[in-house]
Every structure is written in structure tokens, then in C-alpha cells.
Amino acid sequence: MESNTLFMKNSEIFAEAMIRCGIRYHFAYPITPATDVMKYTAAHFHKVGGRMFQAESELAVINCLTGLAATGQLGCASTSGPGFDLMQEGIGFMTAAELPCILLDNMRVGPGDGDIIGSQQDYFMATRGGSHGDYYIPVYAPASGQEIVDLMPVAIDRAFTYRTPVLFVMDGVMAQMIETVDFTPAKETVSSYDTGEWSYTGAKDRGKRALITGSYAHSDGEQMVKKLMAKAEAMTAKEQLWEEYELEDAEVVVCAFGLPGRVCREIVQERRKQGEKIGFIRPITLFPFPEKVFAGLPGSVREILVVEMNYGQMVQDVRLAVNGRCNVSHYGHVGGDQPMIKAREVRNRLAALVPA
């Protein structure tokens, strides 16, 4: 892989970005539409001294990742909805244990077996946490292969800085989409982080270290949660990312993340050319939710249309962020045949909101 510009499936772009940034361990179990990641790492990780480990279940996947992370090395696990369900216990555990890792959920239709095609129905599970307890982890929602590459070094940095699992989510349509990508931003950074201060590498030249997420006194649990909440607060203050377009005089704003964000941006650009005062927001971090951009919206905004491949999840965060200052409506669609993101329907909704 000498060349920097390649034509690849987004799941493979994710895998190649991991390799180039210095991640050497990938744990996974076959599941559509995330299997392409492990197929790629199985074929390529050994060339750089890494290893793809196919575990017997997603339970084993996330716990193998836990053990690897305890050694101070950064690993990754990729999956899709039903497998992500099974990993929740382990993700909560890793968060409590302050173990960094990179996770990927290629979202499909659910609940249950649902359908193997794409959706954005795991927004709640990603941002609220599917495990028990109070915890938040950074969640990145790239909208293109290029953005996966751009975000990978950022995600790695946040995983080490906050000592936390970091999650990427993309819908299954995007996961299987093939596009041109430039890998120049994917620089090796993993080896530059020193984990010697906390890793469990054997009690040589120091006292023993024990990884404990349980309580021996009731104050232990209290302290752990306080620490996690302080991290979440710091992330909320510093880590919000979003893309915005033409908000200055907007009357209507379209908000969408991931692939629907890309579709909506094009529609908004189209309408702007017609002179309609429409703006656009695409959250890139789902946690922390980019509430700053909503706080800074001009008074001219009277309506926000949230578009998702689900029946109304992120829209709840938008409503919290605007806190009644303007109307918030939602258009959601899940599954069916292509195109799963119905641009025509978005255009119709906008036409109703902004009469020509």
C-alpha cells in the first residue's frame, strides 16, 4: 500500500487507517455489514507485525480487547448491531476500568435480527451507552471514507488522553460504499503515547497494580462514577465537532449526521442557489453532542429539520440543545431498497417549510 490515494470500501478504509495510524490488534466476529473490516485486517495486519483475532463471540471479542488494553496497547473491535449489543457489558467495563480502545459499529436495521442493510438506529446505544451505569464515551460519525481517515488520529488521541473506549459509527450503506480516499492524514501516532504509568505489565520494579471496577467500600463506586462524569464534562467542553454551512441568515436549518448528512448538504446547497435561506449542521461527534453550534444559531432560525435513518433519536438531542427556542421537526426512514435516504422526501419537507 505505497500510494496514498486509493479506491476502497469504507469498512476497508477504516481498517487501513488503523494500520497506518499504528493499531496492531483487531478483534472481531463475522457479522454483516462489518465483516469487511476483519477480512481486510486478516489479510494485511500480519505484514506490519499485527494480528486479527477472530474470537468465538462478541462477548469474547470485547473481553479479549479488554485484556489487550490492560497491557497498555491500543486495539480495536468492529461489529454491527446484534454484535454491538453483546459487547455492551464489556464496553461499560472498559470505561469503568479506564482502558482505551477503538470501536466500530456499522449500524444495521433492528431490533432483533432486523435487516443487514444500513440504518442509524444505534444512535441511542452509542451515545447513551448500552451498558448499565452512568458513562459516556466519545462517538465519531464520519460521513465519508476521507473523514474516517481524518478522524482516526483524533480518535486515537482521545482514547489515550481520556483513557476511554472511543466509538465510530457508520450506517451499513456507507460501510459498504466504495470511494476514493487520500491516506496522507493517517500518520502513525499510537507509539507516541506512553501507557507505562497505568498498564498492567507485571509488578517488576514497582508495587502491584490491580484493575478493579467493583467496590470494596461503598465510596469506591461513588468515586468511580464521579471520575467518569468529570471526564464526560471535560469532553463536552473540549471535544465537540461539527460541520456547518450557511447558518448566518438561515431561517430553516437541516441537521443530519453520517451519510444522510452528505445527502442533505447537497440539497441545502441546491436550495441556497435558489436563494432560499436554508442552513445546514452535520454533527461529527455524537458524544459530545455539538450543542455549541445550536447555542450559537442566529435568531432568524425558526425551524430545524432533523433527518435520520431511524425514527427519531438524534432529534432528541437537538431538542435539548435548542431548548424550545425554535421548532424542531423530524424526517426518518429505515430500510427498504436503495436509496435508503430519500432525498425527494427531504426536498418535499423543505418545500413545505420554505414555500417558494
Next chain:
Amino acid sequence: MKTFREEKNFSWCPGCGHGIVARLCAELIEENNLRDRTCCVVGIGCGGFHHHYMEIDALEAAHGRSIPVATGYKLGLPDNFVYTLQGDGDCASIGLAELMHAANRGTPITVIMVNNGVFGMTGGQMSPETLISQKTPTCPFGRDAKLHGNPLKVSEMMQEMDGVAYLARLSVATPTLVRKAKKGLAQAFKAQEEKLGFSFVEILSPCPTGWNMKVVDSYQRLAKEVAEILPVKEFINKVGGES
């Protein structure tokens, strides 16, 4: 002994076998000079106290997940010494799938299953290892094979797996058996150190509290009734040493 915190008061009940197992592990770690590069992964249950009395790095895994945690750890640090310390609830019930796959894969870790036939920490409920007609709070009329199945012979299940380098059922029922258990455990440790594959020891141990028995009676039951169903035996030894 540097590895074992003898001065600490155990939080295990009087007569519990976990203390004996911890002592054996500590002695072997010292004798083989492993302390600097040992990591113990404990499960949830009374086995989870194991590392409190050990001066070694330790990870407390989620219930039943010690083995994949140890697997991931060993991938990251293949020259470190890794063992799991789990009860029969953790290892044979909720964590059975992970045990079987690690064994079959020949993952070079050592798994110690302290088998006392009940869920000790939560109050002596039925485990996969509870004997037929044994009463527990969740089988108050005694374990019934028709309702609950027979005690799960975990060691026997792994006999045909090529990945297993050492496999034995040991016991702490008598001083002689404790000495024998140490030898078996030494072979299991050696199997890992020599990168021969997966090593597993099941150590029969009493739970006087969970069994509602006096300590002396519980050791007698372990030596007789339990050993009749789950015999002390070495199943596989690719290390070749005496045990």
C-alpha cells in the same frame, strides 16, 4: 514470601479452600521467579479475592470473562505469565463457551477452576457442579438430574482437544492431595512457560458455608462424595514432568 501477603486477614470463610489454592499459586510463582511478569485474571465470585493476598498484577474481569481477558493480555504480552482464577460458577456456567474455545485453540494461558459446587459469594446457589440430591437455595429439594442435568464434567469435556497441553482434576481435601495439587499446578504453569498450549486445572475445594457443614465434615465430603463423581485425575500431560 514476597508474593503472598500472609499478614493479611482472609475475607474467605473459615475452612474455605481458596486460601490453600492462593498459597499454592504464590509458592509456585516464587519458586519459578515469575512474580515480575505475572498477571492474574480473576473472575467474579469468591475467587475474585485471590489477588488481594498476592503481590502480583491482577485484572478483575466481568463475570465469566476471565479467559478472553487473559487471551487478549497474552496476545499483547506473550512473554508474560498469565493465569485465571475462577470459581465453577464463573468458569463452568457463565464462562463455559470461552473456556472451551480457549482450550481448543491452545491459547497458552493457565486456567484454574476452583470447584466447590456452588455459587459461594451469592449464598451457595446451585452451580453446574452441584452434586445430584445436594440441596441449595435454588434447588431446595436437591439437585434433580431430570430438572437440572448432572454435574458438568468440565475436565472430561476437554480431553479430546489437541490444544490442551495440561489437564487435571486436583483436590485440596487432604494434605496428601494438597501436595499432589501443587505438583499438578506446577505442570500447568510449566506448560504455559514452555509454550506447549492451554493448561487447565480443576481444583476440588470445600465451601463449608455454602454447604451448611462443619469444616471437618466438608473436607470429608470433598474427599469421598465429591471425588466419587468427579475423580482426581490427570487427563493430559504434554509437559512430561512428575505430578
Next chain:
Amino acid sequence: MKKKLVFAGSGGQGVISMATLTCLAAIECKWNAVMSQTYGIEQRGGTAVGFVVISDEEIGSPMIEEDADICCLMHPMIVDAHIKDAASGGIVLYNSSLVKSEPVRESVEFLSVPATDAAQELGERRAANMFALGRLSAETGFVPIEALCSALEKMLGEKKKHLVEINQKALRAGYAGGCNEEK
């Protein structure tokens, strides 16, 4: 320049290869390309559809929703489902060797290409997809024929190098008008 294309057919006809080759040819021209695909649920004998957007600018929406500039229908089983993918004023190529009567659709330009028969005459029935692509290049110039031919070598790689010759032959035959059938 931005073009949206749909390639639809039966599994095994190579429609995904048509889509992939289109993207690779676009990349030869230093354009950007995005491709998505759908398959039937079954492993064999189902439908296959490749959706492609190529552009000399950054590609925004990669989705195609009844706005394809070019729609290639290689098999009768997918005609009803995908003829609507073409934009009003778009071009619909259909494989007239298998699609026996001209599909019904207003405000599109039809291109009847007996791709399977022509490929059979060239000695490789499976090269029908390349024949159709060559013809499409001649009729629409969506990508230059030379870009298709050189991208083909990259797509097939070392492992399938032996297939380059027949497929290039089919591309060029399609480009040249194939069997000189009436348009």
C-alpha cells in the same frame, strides 16, 4: 462534470464489475468516484445492482434516486425495478439479447445493445458486460475508452491477467459498434 450511473443485472453477469471499472476509469482521469451496491438476499441467482457517481469535484451525495444520467439494464428480471432509476432525459441501455422488447418508459433515450450475443460471437459470453460498457463509452463519452482499457488491467490485477485480452477486445468491439446492429 458529474455523472450518476446505475448498472443492474442478474448475479454473475458482472454488473458490479461494470460499476467498479467505471469508477477506476474515472480515477484514471483524476476524477473522484463513489460506488455502492445491493444484492438480493440469496447467495446465488439473485439480482445485483451497482450505483456509481463520478465527478471532477468532491462528491456530495453518493445516492441515486431516479436521477441517474445512465442506466444499464442487463437482464429482464431487473427492468421493472430499475428503469425508474434513470433521470428524465437520461439514457437507458438495455441488453437486447435478453431483454426482448424495449422497456416502457417516457422521456428517456433508449440504447438497444445485443451485448450477450455480441460477446458470444467474440467467444466469451461473460464479456457481455464489457461490450455494453464499450458501447456506452462510444455513445455517451461518460469515460474515455482508453481509460476503461487501462483501468481494466488494474481491476483484474496479476491473478486475472489472462482475462485482460478478451475483456479489452469486448470493450473495443462494443466501442466500435459491435455487430453493426441498428441503433
